[in-house]
Amino acid sequence: MKRPEPSSDLSFTGEPISAEEATEKWPLRYRSSKARVSVTLGTPKDGDIEENLEQAKRHYSQALVDGTLFSLGDDVYVKAEEGNPNYIAKIVEFFEAVDGEPYFRARWFYRPEDTVIKTLANEVQEKRVFLSNVEDDNPLNCIVSRVNIVKVPAKIVTGAEERVIPPCDFYYDMKYELAHLTFSTAADEGDASSTISSESDSNCIQIPQKKEKFLLDLYSGCGAMSTGLCMGASLSGIKLTKKWAVDINSFACDSLRLNHPETEVRNEAAEDFLKLLIEWRKLCQKFALISSTEVIESDGDSEDEEEDGDVNDDADGDSSGSEIPPEEFEVDKFLDICFGNPKGLKEASALHLKVRWKGYGPDEDTWEPYDGLRKCKEKLKEFVTTGFNTNRFPLPGDVHFVCGGPPCQGISGFNRFRNNKAPLEDEKNQQLLVYMNIIDYLKPNYVLMENVVDLLKFSKGFCARYAVARLVAMNYQTRLGMMSAGSYGVPQVRNRVFLWGAQPTEKLPPYPLPTHETLAKSLTPTEFEEIQVGYSRRNLLQLEKALTLADAISDLPPATNYEKSDERKYETKPQTNFQKYIRLSRAESIIPLDGRDASKSRILYDHQPLELNDDDLERVCHIVKKKGANFRDLPGVIVEDNKVKFDPSVERPKLKSGKFLVPDYAVSFVNGKSKKPFGRLWWDEIVHTVVTRAEPHNQIVIHPLQDRVLTVRENARIQGFPDFYKLCGPIKEKYIQVGNAVAVPVGVALGYAFGLASQGLSDNQPVIKLPFMYPQCMQGKTEEHSA
Numbered sequence: 001m002k003r004p005e006p007s008s009d010l011s012f013t014g015e016p017i018s019a020e021e022a023t024e025k026w027p028l029r030y031r032s033s034k035a036r037v038s039v040t041l042g043t044p045k046d047g048d049i050e051e052n053l054e055q056a057k058r059h060y061s062q063a064l065v066d067g068t069l070f071s072l073g074d075d076v077y078v079k080a081e082e083g084n085p086n087y088i089a090k091i092v093e094f095f096e097a098v099d100g101e102p103y104f105r106a107r108w109f110y111r112p113e114d115t116v117i118k119t120l121a122n123e124v125q126e127k128r129v130f131l132s133n134v135e136d137d138n139p140l141n142c143i144v145s146r147v148n149i150v151k152v153p154a155k156i157v158t159g160a161e162e163r164v165i166p167p168c169d170f171y172y173d174m175k176y177e178l179a180h181l182t183f184s185t186a187a188d189e190g191d192a193s194s195t196i197s198s199e200s201d202s203n204c205i206q207i208p209q210k211k212e213k214f215l216l217d218l219y220s221g222c223g224a225m226s227t228g229l230c231m232g233a234s235l236s237g238i239k240l241t242k243k244w245a246v247d248i249n250s251f252a253c254d255s256l257r258l259n260h261p262e263t264e265v266r267n268e269a270a271e272d273f274l275k276l277l278i279e280w281r282k283l284c285q286k287f288a289l290i291s292s293t294e295v296i297e298s299d300g301d302s303e304d305e306e307e308d309g310d311v312n313d314d315a316d317g318d319s320s321g322s323e324i325p326p327e328e329f330e331v332d333k334f335l336d337i338c339f340g341n342p343k344g345l346k347e348a349s350a351l352h353l354k355v356r357w358k359g360y361g362p363d364e365d366t367w368e369p370y371d372g373l374r375k376c377k378e379k380l381k382e383f384v385t386t387g388f389n390t391n392r393f394p395l396p397g398d399v400h401f402v403c404g405g406p407p408c409q410g411i412s413g414f415n416r417f418r419n420n421k422a423p424l425e426d427e428k429n430q431q432l433l434v435y436m437n438i439i440d441y442l443k444p445n446y447v448l449m450e451n452v453v454d455l456l457k458f459s460k461g462f463c464a465r466y467a468v469a470r471l472v473a474m475n476y477q478t479r480l481g482m483m484s485a486g487s488y489g490v491p492q493v494r495n496r497v498f499l500w501g502a503q504p505t506e507k508l509p510p511y512p513l514p515t516h517e518t519l520a521k522s523l524t525p526t527e528f529e530e531i532q533v534g535y536s537r538r539n540l541l542q543l544e545k546a547l548t549l550a551d552a553i554s555d556l557p558p559a560t561n562y563e564k565s566d567e568r569k570y571e572t573k574p575q576t577n578f579q580k581y582i583r584l585s586r587a588e589s590i591i592p593l594d595g596r597d598a599s600k601s602r603i604l605y606d607h608q609p610l611e612l613n614d615d616d617l618e619r620v621c622h623i624v625k626k627k628g629a630n631f632r633d634l635p636g637v638i639v640e641d642n643k644v645k646f647d648p649s650v651e652r653p654k655l656k657s658g659k660f661l662v663p664d665y666a667v668s669f670v671n672g673k674s675k676k677p678f679g680r681l682w683w684d685e686i687v688h689t690v691v692t693r694a695e696p697h698n699q700i701v702i703h704p705l706q707d708r709v710l711t712v713r714e715n716a717r718i719q720g721f722p723d724f725y726k727l728c729g730p731i732k733e734k735y736i737q738v739g740n741a742v743a744v745p746v747g748v749a750l751g752y753a754f755g756l757a758s759q760g761l762s763d764n765q766p767v768i769k770l771p772f773m774y775p776q777c778m779q780g781k782t783e784e785h786s787a
Contacts, residue, residue, distance in 0.1 A: 012060040012094060012102060013069065022059040026093065029056040035099050054103055054137045056095040063094050063104065065143045070104075077144040078106060085111075086144055088129060088170065094140075102140035108132045109149065109172065116181040116468055116480070116527070119460075123469035127168065130176035131186055154185045154504030156443050156475050158396070173504070174477065179766040180511065180531050182479045183472050185504045212239040213758070216394055216444070218270055218404030218435060220245040222255035222727060222737040223263075224719065225450060226403055227591065228747020229754065234590050235777055236755025240401065244394055246273045251729030252737050259725055264392055268340060270406075271434045272349065274441060276339040279351045279370075280384075280393045287381045289388045290395065331376050332358040334383035335365060342367040353383075399442045401754065405450035405742065406431035408463060432463055436470040439501070446509070446754060447476065447501030450742050455497050456482075456528045464528075467499055476501040477508040479766065482524070482532045483750075485743035487514030489578070489774035490720045491547040492687045494743060495532075498750065502757065509757035510768045512749035513537065517546040533767060544773065547578060549704070550683035552717045555579045556607060561617050561708045563608045570604050581775040582717060586724045589778045605726040606712040606734060609703075610694035618655050619663075619678055620696060621707045627682035630675050630700070631666045643672040669698055676700050681710070690715050692739030694732075712738060720744035720774060745774035 036052045077086040089106035109129045112121035150168040217226035233240035246266045253267040284290045336354035351370040455464045485494035502508045511533040557571040574580040638647045653661040666677035679700030694709045701709045712734040727734040756762040
């Protein structure tokens with residue numbers, strides 16, 4: 001950047017640094033007698049950077065500017081353009097250039113508004129700045145004055161604790177790097193001086209034995225992302241257990257329970273789950289299962305508290321001599337607990353317990369408000385103690401890793417009523433707030449948030465900036481990335497945004513580089529272009545050829561529009577490596593059995609299509625079986641300038657029902673320019689995105705050779721689901737579960753990156769190379785690992 005050069009009295013003071021020391025410390029300054037030399041600085045975090053580097057005669061440790069003495073390592077204000085606040089920098093070099101001009105090299109501090117946070121700087125603590133890895137040379141007279149910047153220890157603050165910040169102008173505990181817009185813990189050493197070098201270090205890693213860590217999957221759907229994360233962590237040597245999962249969709253919860261019996265699956269709203277966790281902690285404190293220095297909020301049972309030593313409570317059934325009044329039932333035991341309205345009544349949400357009544361069976365179990373059960377102390381204590389001992393619900397500090405994709409329908413391009421000015425005031429975006437509130441409450445070691453690319457596009461990326469700002473305000477390190485599912489071994493483009501978060505004492509996970517050819521760069525704002533993982537290095541990576549639809553589904557047996565069975569035999573042999581490994585039984589895979597049948601028999605689940613009505617099926621049967629076929633190939637329409645319209649020279653063909661063969665909506669969709677309605681996929685193609693609806697009216701979802709839409713299992717293959725992953729619910733619900741999922745191989749790749757970071761093996765690099773490909777890695781632990 002060009003800065004003004006005000007006149008000032010300035011000079012270097014003291015003896016120059018010895019030539020030997022200066023040459024060793026700043027070798028690129030002494031390569032030529034020319035004023036400047038164009039060099040490539042090797043920076044493993046940001047890639048190679050070209051800079052016209054000033055050549056030096058000599059280096060100094062101190063300089064005098066306008067009568068003030070400055071030393072290496074001092075933090076200073078640097079003159080900015082007229083009307084702008086002065087820049088802030090750390091002095092990392094003083095040198096006299098070969099032309100005799102005095103220079104200093106600045107390592108810049110960024111204010112929050114200078115980072116990806118931008119307009120959400122008010123979310124971050126006052127006086128907080130971030131040390132960047134951006135350095136450049138400046139005339140010595142650009143220094144304005146010294147500024148007091150204090151480095152403080154990075155930490156996660158819990159409860160009512162407050163960070164103690166000493167008196168200062170600014171403070172910092174994190175660095176900000178342009179590679180993947182990363183906030184990371186500031187190193188303990190090396191901040192005060194710069195070593196200009198063209199070399200970077202590389203480390204070999206060894207994988208230690210596994211150590212179990214607990215995962216909470218929020219907005220889990222049927223569990224695809226967390227399943228992939230656990231698989232990838234296993235490949236790195238970490239046992240990551242999906243301990244808890246939460247989703248509002250009951251069918252998705254059923255699927256997750258079926259495939260992961262080890263998981264406590266909660267079918268409830270995330271905001272109710274958070275309230276439940278808060279109430280559960282109070283109950284654990286009430287029964288002295290956890291200690292607390294905090295005052296427990298009064299819950300209105302002071303009379304109950306006075307009777308803690310009395311077990312002769314009529315409603316409890318715990319005493320031997322008391323008689324139960326005829327209008328009361330006796331509690332046998334408590335089965336479950338929730339916060340909300342489990343009875344479906346229009347009343348205020350509250351804490352409820354599910355009760356098994358003494359003398360009655362499961363059919364008579366009921367949900368009762370906690371307020372009416374306060375006197376059942378012994379039964380309550382038994383229930384809470386059992387839950388506490390089995391980690392039924394997470395307490396702060398119990399969760400190592402939280403993952404999830406909070407739905408943000410308010411930013412979707414399909415939403416015509418988006419609130420562009422205040423996105424978080426839109427009720428459809430409130431789950432982003434809830435997700436961050438849960439992180440703030442549980443304070444896990446690691447966080448991974450997933451969302452659609454519109455997160456970066458809508459309202460100048462407001463929601464993405466908010467997510468980063470909230471995590472940074474909680475003192476989490478963060479790193480943004482965008483990944484394409486097809487780059488990791490499935491025939492689907494599917495771009496998604498991911499945000500890593502890590503506590504300051506942990507290594508921040510990198511993003512895994514692609515293993516398969518990337519099709520094209522996603523259309524995102526310029527600021528976010530470089531977060532697409534691997535795109536800037538695509539010409540240097542040795543990538544496998546992208547998978548096609550045939551690679552994924554050509555082995556599956558024929559299915560009709562009216563397929564009834566959701567369990568079948570394969571009847572065919574696998575034709576590709578993908579098909580060979582995606583068919584593995586659970587017992588043959590790296591996914592734990594967790595008490596399930598260890599049989600190696602292979603059954604094909606969910607190979608059923610959405611049953612089309614007679615009219616749509618007849619239309620599909622008319623679509624020719626060739627690449628690129630769609631409704632435009634039907635009689636009665638013509639295409640001019642890539643725009644379809646009805647042919648006025650012929651009568652519109654009709655179906656057996658009397659309806660038109662080409663419906664009006666197909667011609668009017670996207671003003672007649674779309675080729676999607678009743679589009680037929682082809683074997684050598686790559687699906688853009690698996691969608692939640694299988695209707696062919698405005699999506700290309702017709703099988704290449706069979707007159708039907710793709711089955712649930714075919715969609716699941718394109719998403720990378722192992723064939724043994726069985727889904728629950730009606731057909732339409734199964735499509736929704738698959739379409740909403742994060743592609744499994746993306747989860748596997750991220751899980752591996754997490755595993756390396758959690759073992760301190762990722763060396764703070766923004767990206768790593770994977771030592772395996774999906775789904776071959778499902779068969780077992782890879783022998784080679786690379787950082």
